[in-house]
Amino acid sequence: MKTEEILKTVIDKYKLDDPVPFEARMAMEKSRKENLVRILKKEAGGIIFISLVVSFFLWIKKFGISVSIAKSAVAVTAALIIGAGVITAAGVYTAGKIADYISDNNQKTEHIQNLKKDSGGSINPEVQAVQEIISYSVAVAPVEMDDVPDKLLSEYRNQMIHELQERKGVKAAVNSYGLDNYHTSDKTLQVSIIKLDEKSKASGAESVYRISAKIISTADSRVLMYSSVTADGESTIPDSIKKLAEKISAKL
Amino acid sequence: MNIIPDKVKKFTDIYSDYYPAVYNAIYAKIRNKDLSGDLAQEVFTRFYEKMDEVENPRKWLMGTLRYVLLEHYKKNSVVKIDIDEIFYDANIQYVNGFRDTRIILQEALEASENYKDDRDRIIYELIAIKNYTHEEVARLMGLTKRQIGYRYKTIVDRIVDYLKNKGVKNLEELL
Numbered sequence: 001m002k003t004e005e006i007l008k009t010v011i012d013k014y015k016l017d018d019p020v021p022f023e024a025r026m027a028m029e030k031s032r033k034e035n036l037v038r039i040l041k042k043e044a045g046g047i048i049f050i051s052l053v054v055s056f057f058l059w060i061k062k063f064g065i066s067v068s069i070a071k072s073a074v075a076v077t078a079a080l081i082i083g084a085g086v087i088t089a090a091g092v093y094t095a096g097k098i099a100d101y102i103s104d105n106n107q108k109t110e111h112i113q114n115l116k117k118d119s120g121g122s123i124n125p126e127v128q129a130v131q132e133i134i135s136y137s138v139a140v141a142p143v144e145m146d147d148v149p150d151k152l153l154s155e156y157r158n159q160m161i162h163e164l165q166e167r168k169g170v171k172a173a174v175n176s177y178g179l180d181n182y183h184t185s186d187k188t189l190q191v192s193i194i195k196l197d198e199k200s201k202a203s204g205a206e207s208v209y210r211i212s213a214k215i216i217s218t219a220d221s222r223v224l225m226y227s228s229v230t231a232d233g234e235s236t237i238p239d240s241i242k243k244l245a246e247k248i249s250a251k252l
Numbered sequence: 253m254n255i256i257p258d259k260v261k262k263f264t265d266i267y268s269d270y271y272p273a274v275y276n277a278i279y280a281k282i283r284n285k286d287l288s289g290d291l292a293q294e295v296f297t298r299f300y301e302k303m304d305e306v307e308n309p310r311k312w313l314m315g316t317l318r319y320v321l322l323e324h325y326k327k328n329s330v331v332k333i334d335i336d337e338i339f340y341d342a343n344i345q346y347v348n349g350f351r352d353t354r355i356i357l358q359e360a361l362e363a364s365e366n367y368k369d370d371r372d373r374i375i376y377e378l379i380a381i382k383n384y385t386h387e388e389v390a391r392l393m394g395l396t397k398r399q400i401g402y403r404y405k406t407i408v409d410r411i412v413d414y415l416k417n418k419g420v421k422n423l424e425e426l427l
Contacts, residue, residue: 004408006423011380013427014354016361019383020276024285028275029392031289036267039297040260053256057264066394069264070256 033058052076108180115178132182137168137252138215139176139185145193159238160191163245168252187224188216189248193237196230206233211240213248225251263300266309271296272392273374274313276382281321294320310370353426356418366410375400376407 011017020028036054057072067075143156157175164173174183196208212228227247231240274295279288295316299306306312360366361380367373375393378384379400386404390397412423420426 003412003423004405006427007408007411008380010357010423010426011361014350014357016354016357017381017383018276018280020279024276024279024288025384025388027285027289028272028279031275031292032268032271035271035289035293035296036264038293039267039300040264058268061268061394062391064390064394064396064399068261070261073256 049076052080108182112178112180112183115175134171134183136174136183136185137172138164138174138187138189138248139179139218140164140173140189140191141176143191143193146195156191156193156237156241159241160189160245163242164249164252167245167249172249172252186218188218190214190216191241191244206235208232209234209237209240211237211244213244215248215251227251259303263303266299266303267296269371269374269393270309270313272378272382274317276378277314277317278321282324287324291317291320291324310373356415356420357426360411360414360418363414366407366414368406372403372407375403379404 033054036058037051040050040054053069053073053076056076057067057069060067060072140157140161143153143160145153145156161173161175173189174185176185176188179185191211191213194210194212196210209231210228211231212226214223214227215225216222217224225248227244229240229244229247231237271292275288275292278291278295279285282288282291295313298316298320299309299313302312361376367376371393375389378389378392379386384392386397386400389395390400393400395403415423
């Protein structure tokens with residue numbers, strides 16, 4: 001038997017021992033921390049700070065590391081400063097990200113609004129909710145026609161969009177420039193206007209125009225639909241676009 | 253920057269070492285966990301106020317502990333209390349050789365030369381008298397289990413040498 005064990009047995013035999021029950025030992029450890037906080041709170045500043053310092057001071061002892069209360073206070077202060085720094089940095093970073101996100105969305109909304117204004121359409125509140133993905137039946141490409149100003153071509157395209165939307169709703173057509181992650185379409189409507197010179201040359205009358213439209217799949221470039229109408233003069237092109245829109249909308 | 257005043261530093265070191273001894277001494281008398289905590293707090297609150305005048309913290313704490321206990325008994329008992337009855341000499345109830353040997357042992361266990369410092373005495377009391385494990389004492393004292401084991405063994409060796417000088421050649425003789 002080891003000397004320590006023999007001495008312990010001797011102490012027990014002569015009733016010099018006074019064992020403390022396990023529950024009392026646990027209660028002692030608990031009250032040790034609480035009482036220290038109560039005694040020190042008046043002297044050492046705020047209750048929360050001293051609680052943290054005392055908790056750290058007693059906690060670190062459990063690992064066999066004996067540090068003074070002053071060092072514990074320094075460690076807790078450093079941890080609080082670092083913690084506050086991390087929280088502040090995280091806050092600034094998050095605020096920056098949110099600001100970027102809002103700014104990005106505003107730019108997209110403005111862009112869409114501008115496109116809507118260009119196309120003569122009303123500003124739909126749904127457009128402002130850019131997070132919502134809107135799928136359109138067709139995206140209308142720029143109208144092809146020789147020897148006419150871009151402004152006129154733009155008017156023809158806007159008219160086509162407007163006619164289709166009147167018949168099939170706002171999701172029937174969109175300006176192909178307005179497509180993005182939130183505004184999509186799997187079909188493109190191409191409109192071309194050709195002057196039929198032969199007739200006008202022969203009779204000396206106003207030129208006749210053929211307005212043709214074809215819907216092309218954006219996935220595989222297949223022509224899904226083709227249709228055309230004629231206009232007896234440049235002034236009747238808008239009426240012919242209206243007729244063509246009727247034909248197309250019937251098949252959308 | 254001095255975050256913690258010097259007085260608080262000194263108090264915390266003493267408190268940390270002696271709290272288990274004070275609490276256990278109170279608990280040994282009143283056998284009430286919560287009340288022991290309250291009375292231990294009272295002892296240390298008084299110590300904190302008087303700390304600058306105290307030369308021997310251990311003696312002061314044990315003396316104040318007796319008064320705090322007496323006050324507690326007076327407050328809660330209708331019968332007249334004698335403090336010496338509370339801290340009576342347990343040797344009186346034993347007779348002849350058993351009592352003599354017990355007195356020699358007690359002297360050996362209390363002799364200051366057997367302890368390098370007060371922390372040694374606390375370690376010894378917690379393990380040998382209060383039946384704490386080495387691990388529990390390590391946790392309370394902020395030392396490793398190995399350090400506690402080494403210090404405890406050194407204390408035991410000193411006590412055995414002390415007993416040899418008192419005529420107890422072999423510890424087994426006392427069994």
